Amino acid sequence: MNVRTRFAPSPTGYLHIGGVRTALFNWLLARRHGGQFILRIDDTDQQRHVEEAVALILDGFRWMGMDWDEGPEVGGLHGPYYQAQRGDIYRAAADALIASGHVYRDYSSEAERNAERAAAEAGKKAYRFRRKHITDEQLAQFQAEARPYALRFAVPADRTITIHDLIKGNVEQKSSEIGDFVIVRPDGTPLYNFASVVDDAAMKITHVVRAEEHLANTFPQILMFEALNYQLPEFAHVPYVAAPGSKKKLSKRDGAVGLDEFINKGYLPEAMMNYLARLGWSLDASSEIFSRDQLVASFSLERVNSSPASHDPDKLFWLEGEWMKTLSMERKVNGVLPFLRKEGLVAEPLDEAARTRIEAVIAALGDRLKVFSDILALGRYFFTDAVAHDPDAVKKRLRKDGVVNMLREVDDVLAAVEPYDVATLEPAVHAFAEARGLPMGQVVNPLRVAVTGQGVGPGLYDCLAILGRDKCRQRIAATLEMLSASASA
């Protein structure tokens, strides 16, 4: 069987990582079986069909490496891929439903329905809309006055509808629990439960993989598939993503949940894909790291958990570190560059010397660089003259007896060392410490703070060499000045 899956977001303005995970499962399933992944924009209601929101979704997908076979920008045989542009298709389906007697005209007013709903609520009962009987005279009059009406689906009375869900298993519901639902508004626009079924059938979707919140929608949808004589697709409802450390649904208030936030921090698509795939899915008892290809080769809906998983930023961060280790120097430089540029820390255009310097910093940073934006948090002092001394580090490493003298003397060592590189610096500083009878820590740590402003960072000799003799000596001088100024104050 040719597998066709789809992701059908409504363009609301941002891409929730829970939604991205659902999309990923769809994409993975299609790729796993050599099928097609379709992107459809569900903008039936939206007057707010913001083109910008669509662009955000498409960019997010591209960043993740989830390519779509049909949809916006690429087109396809079953387009258009915006529901707002598929009016004729819905109209034809609605006509068929009218002809077969599955739907009827509902002339009820909003006030009427609100009253019924309120009554149901007051009686602690579920509200179910049922067909109102209208006489021929009334009907004639409504038509004569062109009174607006909605099209409603006449839900059959005594049926049990069963969903054979690939994740949840068999789920049953009595049709008496389902009210007659509107499929077309008075203004002719279709509603989700209708449009979605028509489109899934028209686009030959074989597997509807979507958020769990749609599970209840599936019952009326199955009725719709049957009424339209469409073949039923397979269904799989993915549990929601919960907030960190909780079982509550993840929302904007739980910190970073938009994909763009992770992109902007400099996360890797490999890490994000790996993380999202493992959120609710596992291959076996111990596999954690999956490349995109490994995921495609091993993904299956049977191994998607039926219970909710909560978002775990720590795990994402760990995975990010693991994937960062595998990156080539070239990709690291390219990843880090936008952050340096944004802060004006590199000359434009970038020359060979600057690139070499960035490479040296990245090499010195090593595994400390987890996310691309770390280049700023961890290595800013390599790219600017302005050095900010971390107060804690100053207190811990510089405000000690003998530090001022030691710094003056080690400055002489730096002045004399030739050539000024790691291989020469290291033995020179060692010899200095030994000559003064100082433990290495009492030389290295103050020197690091003097030269970088920070208490933590790459190996000292790497820092010294990258910064260069002049800058190191300038900073030592500045540090000495700062120390004497605040000491006399």
Add this chain to the structure above:
RNA sequence: GGCCCCGUCGUCUAGCCUGGUCUAGGACACGUGCCUUUCACGCACGCAACACGGGUUCGAAUCCCGUCGGGGUCACCA
């Protein structure tokens, strides 16, 4: 409230369908130690869970019932 879904370490999960191999395994996080000029990396060790109560059975995390907890849905939203 009716209906539906879900419930294993703090978190992601394995095990559950096809009861015994589970004194419940792996990973993240956390703690301790080693390495070490700091941090990070790496290595070693440790902490930590079958929601609760009944039942079935020689035996239950695994099967059944109930309770509690969480979630969804009951729109002319998607």
